[in-house]
Amino acid sequence: MLKRIVQACFIILGGTLGIFLIPDLLEFTNFSTLTLINNPYVTAILGAIIFYIVAFWAVDYVVDFVKWFEDSLVKAPVTDILFGSLGLIFGLIVAFLAGLPLNTIQIPIVNTVAPILLTLLIGYLGFQVGFKKRDELINLFSISNRSNKRKHPEDELEKPVKTLKILDTSVIIDGRIADICQTGFIEGIIVIPQFVLEELQHIADSSDALKRNRGRRGLDILNRIQKELEIEVQIYEGDFEEIQEVDSKLVKLAKLTNGIVVTNDFNLNKVCEFQNVQVFNINDLANAVKPVVLPGEELKVQVIKDGKEQNQGIAYLDDGTMIVVEEGRNYIGKYIDVLVTSVLQTSAGRMIFAKPKLLEKAL
Numbered sequence: 001m002l003k004r005i006v007q008a009c010f011i012i013l014g015g016t017l018g019i020f021l022i023p024d025l026l027e028f029t030n031f032s033t034l035t036l037i038n039n040p041y042v043t044a045i046l047g048a049i050i051f052y053i054v055a056f057w058a059v060d061y062v063v064d065f066v067k068w069f070e071d072s073l074v075k076a077p078v079t080d081i082l083f084g085s086l087g088l089i090f091g092l093i094v095a096f097l098a099g100l101p102l103n104t105i106q107i108p109i110v111n112t113v114a115p116i117l118l119t120l121l122i123g124y125l126g127f128q129v130g131f132k133k134r135d136e137l138i139n140l141f142s143i144s145n146r147s148n149k150r151k152h153p154e155d156e157l158e159k160p161v162k163t164l165k166i167l168d169t170s171v172i173i174d175g176r177i178a179d180i181c182q183t184g185f186i187e188g189i190i191v192i193p194q195f196v197l198e199e200l201q202h203i204a205d206s207s208d209a210l211k212r213n214r215g216r217r218g219l220d221i222l223n224r225i226q227k228e229l230e231i232e233v234q235i236y237e238g239d240f241e242e243i244q245e246v247d248s249k250l251v252k253l254a255k256l257t258n259g260i261v262v263t264n265d266f267n268l269n270k271v272c273e274f275q276n277v278q279v280f281n282i283n284d285l286a287n288a289v290k291p292v293v294l295p296g297e298e299l300k301v302q303v304i305k306d307g308k309e310q311n312q313g314i315a316y317l318d319d320g321t322m323i324v325v326e327e328g329r330n331y332i333g334k335y336i337d338v339l340v341t342s343v344l345q346t347s348a349g350r351m352i353f354a355k356p357k358l359l360e361k362a363l
Contacts, residue, residue: 339356
């Protein structure tokens with residue numbers, strides 16, 4: 001079907017060009033005096049026949065190009081096409097207005113070629129600006145909508161603005177985010193960027209078995225959040241082609257949408273804080289809900305291995321908190337009572353320092 005349409009376009013184009021071009025070509029030959037040939041109908045038929053013959057050679061190339069262009073449009077996000085088209089239209093309007101003064105100049109090259117070049121150049125620039133600035137334009141429209149809502153405080157009370165929670169790759173693979181969403185501690189809209197999905201898929205397709213399992217676990221967590229939990233999930237299909245790292249793209253997206261990055265990555269947490277981007281670290285939440293342990297309290301723990309420093313032993317609480325037991329190397333494999341000496345708590349986790357109670361009594 002597409003091939004026939006392309007052939008029909010070639011025939012129509014050939015007939016149109018035949019009417020306008022063939023009479024001029026006949027003037028250079030002796031056939032210009034022949035009334036039968038120098039006729040609009042005859043020249044249209046000749047042009048159509050010539051282009052119909054050319055179509056047999058060129059139709060496959062044109063069809064392949066049309067199919068490629070169609071696939072590119074189908075795969076492209078709607079926002080890219082919309083803002084790119086708006087930028088192109090705006091560029092063509094500017095090119096038309098800028099070309100009007102050139103038409104008054106009586107220099108053939110200036111009043112004919114220059115407007116065409118100007119149209120191509122400004123139209124291309126308009127498309128690129130609309131395409132690459134789409135995220136900023138979307139954010140601009142959302143800001144204007146929020147400003148309109150602020151004019152009616154009673155409407156804000158009835159329809160509160162939902163905050164965007166942007167998930168990064170590490171927090172998806174971690175898996176605890178699904179349980180947190182299920183408990184209702186996270187409200188608003190969960191946003192999963194397309195570039196995060198691509199990174200997860202790349203990890204799931206890795207040749208390394210550990211990475212492959214982690215990637216598949218992340219995809220399973222996303223399916224659970226989307227299908228089993230009563231929380232709104234959106235896929236952000238845009239991308240920041242000028243930025244290579246996924247973490248930097250997340251920070252950029254959070255800035256444009258005024259969203260909150262949800263992560264358990266300590267370094268990403270610090271980058272977000274440095275760039276004044278809101279961040280929700282689930283490790284901070286996990287540390288906040290752990291039982292409070294104060295210096296001087298007694299704990300009964302099992303020392304399971306030796307520590308980094310000399311004579312240190314390592315134990316763990318039921319919630320996974322690590323306890324460094326001074327002079328605890330001799331008690332590996334045993335349950336002992338320890339006294340808490342200090343507690344170190346950061347976004348990366350919590351660490352408790354203690355010493356055996358037996359040593360305290362001996363002293």
